[in-house]
Amino acid sequence: MKLISKNNVDTKLILSKHGISRTKFRSDLLSLFYIERSLTVEGILHYFKNTIDKVTVYRSLESFEIRGLIHKVPDSKNLKRYSLCVEQECSIDSHNHNHGHFICHTCNQTFCMQDVNLPRIKSKGFYIQELKLIAEGYCQDCYTK
Amino acid sequence: MKLISKNNVDTKLILSKHGISRTKFRSDLLSLFYIERSLTVEGILHYFKNTIDKVTVYRSLESFEIRGLIHKVPDSKNLKRYSLCVEQECSIDSHNHNHGHFICHTCNQTFCMQDVNLPRIKSKGFYIQELKLIAEGYCQDCYTK
DNA sequence: AAAAAAACCGCAACTTAATTGCGTTTTTAA
DNA sequence: TTAAAAACGCAATTAAGTTGCGGTTTTTTT
Numbered sequence: 001m002k003l004i005s006k007n008n009v010d011t012k013l014i015l016s017k018h019g020i021s022r023t024k025f026r027s028d029l030l031s032l033f034y035i036e037r038s039l040t041v042e043g044i045l046h047y048f049k050n051t052i053d054k055v056t057v058y059r060s061l062e063s064f065e066i067r068g069l070i071h072k073v074p075d076s077k078n079l080k081r082y083s084l085c086v087e088q089e090c091s092i093d094s095h096n097h098n099h100g101h102f103i104c105h106t107c108n109q110t111f112c113m114q115d116v117n118l119p120r121i122k123s124k125g126f127y128i129q130e131l132k133l134i135a136e137g138y139c140q141d142c143y144t145k
Numbered sequence: 146m147k148l149i150s151k152n153n154v155d156t157k158l159i160l161s162k163h164g165i166s167r168t169k170f171r172s173d174l175l176s177l178f179y180i181e182r183s184l185t186v187e188g189i190l191h192y193f194k195n196t197i198d199k200v201t202v203y204r205s206l207e208s209f210e211i212r213g214l215i216h217k218v219p220d221s222k223n224l225k226r227y228s229l230c231v232e233q234e235c236s237i238d239s240h241n242h243n244h245g246h247f248i249c250h251t252c253n254q255t256f257c258m259q260d261v262n263l264p265r266i267k268s269k270g271f272y273i274q275e276l277k278l279i280a281e282g283y284c285q286d287c288y289t290k
Numbered sequence: 291a292a293a294a295a296a297a298c299c300g301c302a303a304c305t306t307a308a309t310t311g312c313g314t315t316t317t318t319a320a
Numbered sequence: 321t322t323a324a325a326a327a328c329g330c331a332a333t334t335a336a337g338t339t340g341c342g343g344t345t346t347t348t349t350t
Contacts, residue, residue: 021297021346041336053300058337060298078223079336102271113268121280123258126247129282135266137274166317166326186307198329203308205327224307291350298345309334316327 009034018067025052026060030069038073038083038110074101074134076108083112100133106142154179163212170197171205175214183218183228183255219246219279221253228257245278251287 011030012022020026025048032047033039041057061082064070068085075081086097100116103109118131156175157167165171170193177192178184184192186202206227209215213230220226231242245261248254263276 023298023345025299054336055301055338056299063298100266100268102268102273105274111271113266113271116266116268119264119278121245121258121261121278123245123247123261123280125285126256126258126280127283127285127288128247128280129250130280132277132279132281133264133266134277134279135268135271135273135275136277138272140270140272143272168316168327170328199307200309200330201328208327222307294347294349296345296347299343301341301343303339305338306336307334308336310332312330314328314330316325318323318325320321320323 014069018064018069020063020067020069025056026063029057029060030064033070033082033084037112038081040075040079040081042079071097073110073112074103074132075110076103076105076136081110083110100135102135102137102139104139104142105136106138109139111139159214163209163214165208165212165214170201171208174202174205175209178215178227178229182257183226185220185224185226187224216242218255218257219248219277220255221248221250221281226255228255245280247280247282247284249284249287250281251283251290254284256284 009031011027011034014030015022015026028048029044032044036043036047041054041061044057045052045054058080061070061080065072065082070082071085073081073083097112098118100113100118102111102113104111113135116133116135118133121128121131154176156172156179159175160167160171173193174189177189181188181192186199186206189202189206190197190199203225206215206225210217210227215227216230218226218228242257243263245258245263247256247258249256258280261278261280263278266273266276
């Protein structure tokens with residue numbers, strides 16, 4: 001009998017596919033990424049009610065990132081914040097997130113702006129490998145409050 | 146007799162105009178900003194050969210920033226890094242730096258890409274106050290080495 | 291299925307950037 | 321010139337993230 005997460009995602013299978021050990025915590029952590037848009041260590045610890053050590057969280061995130069399961073996204077306080085990779089667009093060493101991000105200064109959440117593509121730019125004297133477009137302000141929820 | 150910095154900039158006058166105390170250190174620090182593209186606390190301490198306390202540096206930078214003399218720029222290690230504001234384009238509460246920035250992963254320097262304007266974007270559900278376009282890779286110097 | 295190897299976990303200690311408190315000194319304003 | 325305000329420097333503290341290491345779990349090998 002297969003273990004299926006709340007979202008009908010077989011997290012243990014995904015872990016295996018990415019060469020990550022199928023521990024209970026890592027499976028639960030992956031499930032959490034299917035629920036939350038993006039996560040920081042603090043958020044994860046809070047979710048697990050400090051039943052897990054922060055070092056374990058850091059190391060799990062590192063492992064997930066190296067194996068192309070998650071990628072860093074901007075954070076309002078420059079904390080380490082991650083989102084799930086999109087299977088079609090991301091691989092272990094190249095992340096293709098062709099959209100800008102938005103940071104809300106009130107709720108400190110990070111959003112993907114799916115309707116904002118990254119511009120194609122060139123600048124003399126710079127060999128560009130990666131590009132980030134980060135907007136900051138108020139999200140709808142915080143703006144209307 | 147007026148004290149004029151190496152670049153013929155009357156730093157003490159500028160401090161006064163911005164309502165910042167004209168101490169020797171703050172004057173020298175401002176001069177330094179006319180020489181260096183951008184500065185971190187570490188860089189400043191190094192420049193002053195640790196003759197000044199880091200707390201003084203932090204507080205001076207904070208004061209300069211609040212008074213619209215400098216503004217934060219991206220940093221490869223997420224350190225606090227600042228550049229001079231442009232008089233015509235910046236005011237105390239609104240910074241108008243209509244260009245992208247470039248971070249070199251090798252030398253860790255931050256550059257302004259004067260030939261890359263920020264795109265005008267809109268995204269449903271987000272009230273955007275500020276926009277950052279950050280490119281990362283190798284600068285000319287590091288690329289040719 | 292058992293043994294060996296590899297990866298993971300958790301605790302404590304550590305590192306680094308940045309902040310706070312406070313007594314003293316310098317600068318500014320009246 | 322004198323009182324008030326701001327800046328300075330030292331020590332201690334905070335917060336995010338890292339490292340080391342012994343013990344446990346998972347994976348791989350046989």
